[in-house]
Amino acid sequence: MQKYLFIAVIIIAAFLKGMVVSAQIQPQTRAVLKNSEGTEFWLCFQKNYRDNSAAKDNSDPLDLELFITGDHDANVSVEIEGIGFKKDFLVRLGTVYNLKIDPRAQVVSQERAERLAVHVTSDAPVSVYGLNHRFQTTDTYMGLPVSVLGTEYRAVSYKKLAGDLLSQLAIIATEDGTEVTITPSSATSGMKPADKPFKVNLRRGDVYQVEARYDPLTLSELTGTLITANKKISVFSGHNCAYVPSRVDACNHLVEQLPPISSWGKHFYVGQFKGRSRYTLRVVASEPKTKVFEDTRLVAILNPGEFYENTNLRTHVQITADNPVLVAQYAQGFRNGDSIGDPMMILISPSQQFVREYRFATPISGQWRHYVNIFVLTDQIDSLSLNGRRVNKSEFSPLGVSRYSLAQIQVPFGTHVMKCPTPFGLYSYGFGYDSAAYDAYGNMGGQSFTELEDVPDRQPPVADGKESSGNFNVIFRDDRVNDRGMYSLEIVAKEGLDAIIPIIEGGVPQVTLPVRPVADAQNGKMVLRATDMAENSSTFTICHSLNPNTGNYAYSIVEGNDTECGAPASWWEAGAYLTGSQIFHSANFSSSGNISIPGTFSDGSGNGGYFGLLFGRRLNKDFGLNARLSFENFAGEISAPDSTARDSVRDPKTDILVPLQYERVLELQNLYVSLSIAGEWNFHRFMYLLAGVKNSFALGDGITLKRRILQPQGFTFENKSPEYTEPENTLTSLNSFGFAGFGGFGVTYPVTNRINIVAEGIYTQYFTHIISDGTWKVKQLSFNLGARYKF
Numbered sequence: 112m113q114k115y116l117f118i119a120v121i122i123i124a125a126f127l128k129g130m131v132v133s134a135q136i137q138p139q140t141r142a143v144l145k146n147s148e149g150t151e152f153w154l155c156f157q158k159n160y161r162d163n164s165a166a167k168d169n170s171d172p173l174d175l176e177l178f179i180t181g182d183h184d185a186n187v188s189v190e191i192e193g194i195g196f197k198k199d200f201l202v203r204l205g206t207v208y209n210l211k212i213d214p215r216a217q218v219v220s221q222e223r224a225e226r227l228a229v230h231v232t233s234d235a236p237v238s239v240y241g242l243n244h245r246f247q248t249t250d251t252y253m254g255l256p257v258s259v260l261g262t263e264y265r266a267v268s269y270k271k272l273a274g275d276l277l278s279q280l281a282i283i284a285t286e287d288g289t290e291v292t293i294t295p296s297s298a299t300s301g302m303k304p305a306d307k308p309f310k311v312n313l314r315r316g317d318v319y320q321v322e323a324r325y326d327p328l329t330l331s332e333l334t335g336t337l338i339t340a341n342k343k344i345s346v347f348s349g350h351n352c353a354y355v356p357s358r359v360d361a362c363n364h365l366v367e368q369l370p371p372i373s374s375w376g377k378h379f380y381v382g383q384f385k386g387r388s389r390y391t392l393r394v395v396a397s398e399p400k401t402k403v404f405e406d407t408r409l410v411a412i413l414n415p416g417e418f419y420e421n422t423n424l425r426t427h428v429q430i431t432a433d434n435p436v437l438v439a440q441y442a443q444g445f446r447n448g449d450s451i452g453d454p455m456m457i458l459i460s461p462s463q464q465f466v467r468e469y470r471f472a473t474p475i476s477g478q479w480r481h482y483v484n485i486f487v488l489t490d491q492i493d494s495l496s497l498n499g500r501r502v503n504k505s506e507f508s509p510l511g512v513s514r515y516s517l518a519q520i521q522v523p524f525g526t527h528v529m530k531c532p533t534p535f536g537l538y539s540y541g542f543g544y545d546s547a548a549y550d551a552y553g554n555m556g557g558q559s560f561t562e563l564e565d566v567p568d569r570q571p572p573v574a575d576g577k578e579s580s581g582n583f584n585v586i587f588r589d590d591r592v593n594d595r596g597m598y599s600l601e602i603v604a605k606e607g608l609d610a611i612i613p614i615i616e617g618g619v620p621q622v623t624l625p626v627r628p629v630a631d632a633q634n635g636k637m638v639l640r641a642t643d644m645a646e647n648s649s650t651f652t653i654c655h656s657l658n659p660n661t662g663n664y665a666y667s668i669v670e671g672n673d674t675e676c677g678a679p680a681s682w683w684e685a686g687a688y689l690t691g692s693q694i695f696h697s698a699n700f701s702s703s704g705n706i707s708i709p710g711t712f713s714d715g716s717g718n719g720g721y722f723g724l725l726f727g728r729r730l731n732k733d734f735g736l737n738a739r740l741s742f743e744n745f746a747g748e749i750s751a752p753d754s755t756a757r758d759s760v761r762d763p764k765t766d767i768l769v770p771l772q773y774e775r776v777l778e779l780q781n782l783y784v785s786l787s788i789a790g791e792w793n794f795h796r797f798m799y800l801l802a803g804v805k806n807s808f809a810l811g812d813g814i815t816l817k818r819r820i821l822q823p824q825g826f827t828f829e830n831k832s833p834e835y836t837e838p839e840n841t842l843t844s845l846n847s848f849g850f851a852g853f854g855g856f857g858v859t860y861p862v863t864n865r866i867n868i869v870a871e872g873i874y875t876q877y878f879t880h881i882i883s884d885g886t887w888k889v890k891q892l893s894f895n896l897g898a899r900y901k902f
Contacts (some may be wrong), residue, residue, distance in 0.1 A: 808847060
């Protein structure tokens with residue numbers, strides 16, 4: 112299948128002026144801030160595939176290009192002395208200038224200095240990207256300005272494929288009198304033995320390319336090769352056409368310009384490629400006994416020049432090392448099972464080199480799908496923007512137990528800008544399809560190049576927690592710029608909580624400790640001490656207590672040994688309820704106010720009710736106070752039989768004269784408004800006791816007074832009823848105020864985070880009389896049903 116000649120190229124530029132590098136850099140870290148923009152670059156184009164124009168599968172010409180962009184107008188000059196190439200042009204701000212390079216600039220020689228360096232100069236900072244394309248084998252790189260170059264490098268590439276498809280590196284001198292020492296990790300095509308240093312003297316603008324010697328019994332690759340110099344040099348490495356992994360079709364050119372060892376990092380976030388099931392990863396070390404962790408698993412201990420490779424990663428991972436390392440990610444060949452794209456190589460930026468803004472352009476339009484992988488602090492997702500619009504939060508997923516989240520976003524053809532108030536990571540890539548299949552590209556999105564001094568680790572571990580299935584996972588972290596990783600965990604004290612300390616591999620960036628309650632509905636506390644490899648210690652207290660927002664027990668974590676296990680939980684609440692009451696009257700009077708009867712009123716009862724409102728404050732998880740405003744009646748009748756029979760009447764059934772006896776029945780008709788103050792004590796998660804005082808105010812003096820015939824039975828008044836209503840409908844002696852005490856039992860149950868259903872049984876005893884000139888008291892047995900809202 113043919114690939115298009117104009118293959119996708121990622122143009123990525125970070126406009127970083129004056130930006131602070133990373134939230135990971137702590138105040139005690141001393142750094143020189145640099146970035147991928149500059150005014151001078153020394154670049155090259157390494158050998159791509161087979162340089163044999165007669166071959167049938169190499170009929171397309173070599174296509175070399177530079178892409179230059181900036182945020183200011185820039186006068187740019189590009190010169191290649193060895194072929195007499197020179198071009199001056201203007202790059203307008205915010206645009207991308209595409210410059211075709213003479214194919215004679217390709218470096219095909221081995222271990223011989225050539226005047227083929229591509230020298231880019233500008234009067235304003237620019238970003239430069241290179242494309243090296245041949246038939247079905249393409250890659251791009253981000254150029255690094257002279258300002259970020261160094262004098263010590265290690266190469267990263269890939270394994271041999273054929274006798275002429277091999278690992279390679281290229282070195283460019285930026286000054287005259289440059290002496291370079293190369294210690295190859297594999298024998299070279301110029302017969303330099305492995306692990307034996309050799310020296311090369313270069314002039315400014317010389318390019319010196321080294322290729323591994325083919326050996327069927329070895330890997331024949333230059334990964335880990337050490338390159339040092341007495342002056343700044345520019346170094347490229349990769350492969351002229353590699354299978355990734357070995358024996359997986361098809362091959363592709365791999366190339367990246369290498370950052371100097373001084374700008375390597377310890378913490379990296381690596382995401383899967385969108386649409387692809389797996390990828391390959393390499394980690395190169397430069398210091399003895401470097402521990403390398405995938406997430407929290409120790410996967411390698413490397414010496415200088417050694418590398419760790421995982422050829423079958425299927426998830427996003429966090430790579431952490433206790434010494435600075437170089438990390439390269441590879442897309443795999445078309446036939447790895449995905450049938451998408453081909454190999455390509457991206458150098459992953461360490462988190463301490465993240466920046467706040469990236470400007471990038473997708474490749475030429477065509478049969479390509481373009482993506483960016485974005486790594487953002489989880490609590491900063493809402494502030495990330497793409498082309499001025501907030502990125503949808505649903506695009507992100509947490510990256511393991513780290514502080515970061517990852518999004519894989521497809522972007523259309525065109526120029527894009529991503530910004531965030533805090534530094535974040537980005538790289539861009541794409542895969543061809545249909546006629547552009549068997550192709551891929553990928554680039555670092557830009558980064559800072561901070562040269563960190565060796566500062567001792569003086570910061571203790573930090574911790575946070577996540578609740579999961581009733582347990583609490585406490586995540587201890589020691590993964591900042593100068594951190595050396597975790598050493599130990601210790602349970603200092605515990606009550607109501609339990610945990611099993613895991614085996615800790617010294618230097619691990621994070622440790623997760625599951626904490627569980629001894630009993631569900633029970634307070635608990637655990638004090639933990641975390642110590643790192645530098646013997647810095649920190650203490651944290653885990654609390655298990657009732658969450659006022661949910662009504663459930665929940666966990667919290669605070670730094671230090673918190674003897675109170677967190678501040679008391681408090682909240683406001685408002686509610687409403689319906690009331691049903693049984694009213695018990697106790698009376699003893701014959702006359703009161705405007706009423707006088709021949710008998711004496713005594714006890715009675717009735718069913719009352721109405722509703723109430725509540726507003727209160729929970730002082731802590733066990734105790735609260737509230738005020739209640741209720742509207743109710745004192746239903747029920749009190750009766751007073753006449754003391755003597757005053758008349759005689761003829762019994763209609765027997766036609767005999769019998770005594771006629773009456774009773775008076777009195778019923779209150781006025782509404783009472785009651786104001787109560789109550790205290791509540793939760794002795795259980797869902798149950799509480801309450802007690803308080805109550806003031807009731809009568810809204811009126813209405814009554815109903817009836818005369819009822821007691822005997823003879825069946826005798827009626829003229830209205831054909833055994834009772835009639837007296838004309839008196841008020842009682843002038845009614846007290847307007849009543850005072851009572853009450854107590855009871857309540858049950859509460861959460862239906863949402865803030866709403867609880869509440870049921871209460873309450874007994875109320877009034878201490879004052881209903882009337883001012885006699886004995887008449889009331890008791891209530893009430894049932895309330897309502898809801899409360901917490902805020």
